[in-house]
Amino acid sequence: MSALHWSVRKLDGALDGETVYRELLAAEPVAFWLDGSLTDRAPRRVSVLGTTLGDSASVLIRDVADGDVFAELNALLADRAAEPPAELEGLFCGGYVGYFGYELKALTGGVVAHEAATPDALWIWANRFVVIDHDRDLTYFVALDEPGAGEDWLDRATASASAWWLRSVDAPAIARLDIEAHLEQDRATYLARIARVLSELEAGQTYEVNLTNRVRLPAVPDAFEFFRWQRSTNPAPYAAFLRHGSLAVASSSPERFLTVDRDGWAECRPIKGTAPRDLDPAQDQLAAKALAEDDKTRAENLMIVDLIRNDLGRVSVPGTVTVPQLMQVESYRTMHQLVTTVRGRLRSGVSAVDAVRACFPPGSMTGAPKIRTMEIIDELESSARGVYSGALGYLTVDGRAELSVVIRTAVLTPDATVVGAGGAIVLDSDPEAEYDEMVLKARSAVGGGSTD
Numbered sequence: 001m002s003a004l005h006w007s008v009r010k011l012d013g014a015l016d017g018e019t020v021y022r023e024l025l026a027a028e029p030v031a032f033w034l035d036g037s038l039t040d041r042a043p044r045r046v047s048v049l050g051t052t053l054g055d056s057a058s059v060l061i062r063d064v065a066d067g068d069v070f071a072e073l074n075a076l077l078a079d080r081a082a083e084p085p086a087e088l089e090g091l092f093c094g095g096y097v098g099y100f101g102y103e104l105k106a107l108t109g110g111v112v113a114h115e116a117a118t119p120d121a122l123w124i125w126a127n128r129f130v131v132i133d134h135d136r137d138l139t140y141f142v143a144l145d146e147p148g149a150g151e152d153w154l155d156r157a158t159a160s161a162s163a164w165w166l167r168s169v170d171a172p173a174i175a176r177l178d179i180e181a182h183l184e185q186d187r188a189t190y191l192a193r194i195a196r197v198l199s200e201l202e203a204g205q206t207y208e209v210n211l212t213n214r215v216r217l218p219a220v221p222d223a224f225e226f227f228r229w230q231r232s233t234n235p236a237p238y239a240a241f242l243r244h245g246s247l248a249v250a251s252s253s254p255e256r257f258l259t260v261d262r263d264g265w266a267e268c269r270p271i272k273g274t275a276p277r278d279l280d281p282a283q284d285q286l287a288a289k290a291l292a293e294d295d296k297t298r299a300e301n302l303m304i305v306d307l308i309r310n311d312l313g314r315v316s317v318p319g320t321v322t323v324p325q326l327m328q329v330e331s332y333r334t335m336h337q338l339v340t341t342v343r344g345r346l347r348s349g350v351s352a353v354d355a356v357r358a359c360f361p362p363g364s365m366t367g368a369p370k371i372r373t374m375e376i377i378d379e380l381e382s383s384a385r386g387v388y389s390g391a392l393g394y395l396t397v398d399g400r401a402e403l404s405v406v407i408r409t410a411v412l413t414p415d416a417t418v419v420g421a422g423g424a425i426v427l428d429s430d431p432e433a434e435y436d437e438m439v440l441k442a443r444s445a446v447g448g449g450s451t452d
Contacts, residue, residue: 004082004094004397005147009158011139014132016164017047018228021241023160025051026224030059030124031243032097033227034394037134038235044136048092048394050129054149059244060096060123064106069121073395074353080397087140091131094144095396098123098242099249099406100360102385108360109371113378116386118411122244126394128153144397169232172225174217174417175447179439184214184383187435193380194431200376201427208303208367209376211434212422214383215442223248223412230410233447238404240392249387251409252445254337257362257391260352260401266312266344270304270364271405272424273297273338277331288329288336300424301327301338307363307370308342315358316344352401356391362405365389367424387411388420408445419445 025031084093143150227250278284325341367373393403421442
């Protein structure tokens with residue numbers, strides 16, 4: 001490929017993401033919105049919206065059987081490696097936006113147990129995009145292509161900046177359905193699977209298993225309208241909307257899977273443990289305190305932290321893997337979360353994609369030890385997880401990455417709306433409570449409340 005060329009136009013003011021999507025992207029066959037606007041995520045709230053256009057437009061769609069998508073993305077990014085202009089330093093500067101589905105575990109130590117109905121990987125070459133810096137009140141319109149190739153798009157993009165959309169958000173019909181009536185594994189089946197997990201735990205085969213279920217709901221008439229509803233009822237640090245043809249992914253994930261910065265520092269922030277906020281300040285404080293002190297929750301969190309330390313340690317400089325934040329309560333609009341931060345400095349020659357491979361699938365979605373636990377999951381779950389339990393976000397041409405864990409997510413096709421949900425099972429788990437938690441998580445993804 002020819003050397004990359006950035007054409008950048010800056011606008012004072014942070015545009016509304018919905019306006020940008022409707023004016024620039026709604027009619028495109030491929031589009032994405034990584035939405036950082038509706039949370040108090042520190043240190044900087046940024047949204048990225050875009051598509052792929054022109055002669056260099058491409059979408060990488062792969063299944064496990066197609067080969068090693070991690071190696072393919074590594075090669076593509078190495079071929080397109082470049083230094084972005086100074087004004088995009090630290091921001092999304094172009095690259096690939098998409099997801100790695102859970103079944104890619106077959107490339108990272110697992111096996112093929114179920115076949116997903118959706119692609120195992122979908123990555124959009126983002127060469128036309130808008131970066132909204134909410135905290136610095138700036139918007140950048142960017143074309144990444146041959147010199148002059150994106151000027152028409154930039155003209156249209158900047159001309160639409162004065163538009164403004166303000167529409168009410170209506171609940172989709174599926175938000176009113178009985179979630180339990182649409183479970184792939186009903187209450188009796190799921191409780192029986194939990195019993196089998198407990199027997200594996202007692203036999204010493206595993207320490208923790210993230211057992212999941214699927215909710216299969218009718219299709220929605222408009223995937224973007226569904227996402228509008230989802231983000232209004234369950235705003236999240238890693239909200240995202242991806243659309244490719246008739247496939248759409250609407251995510252309200254609160255959990256970071258992996259970030260990699262320009263200096264090669266990789267960071268994971270697993271979540272194990274969540275409590276709903278309370279309108280009464282005193283009760284809210286008590287809920288946060290109870291979460292921080294709950295022995296079962298702390299045990300779940302610690303086991304995943306050890307797993308992630310091991311994953312990162314395989315690609316990091318010895319001695320650099322640390323835990324700067326251990327099981328701290330972070331409070332968001334709808335929930336308290338027990339979050340740990342694990343960091344490591346990647347070894348020379350290790351790319352962001354290499355780091356993803358080393359840590360995939362997210363340990364918080366498998367349990368520990370990872371390989372044996374995935375085998376148990378394969379035996380107990382009756383279908384592919386697909387996009388759910390994978391990772392979603394971006395990989396940039398300057399070597400950075402930011403990806404979330406795909407939870408609180410709906411996968412939308414013309415045939416169905418599928419939501420995954422589950423929870424960590426440990427020896428002192430209460431099966432009935434675990435079932436109820438799984439249902440609440442599924443409900444949150446369709447706008448029925450928030451939990452973790």
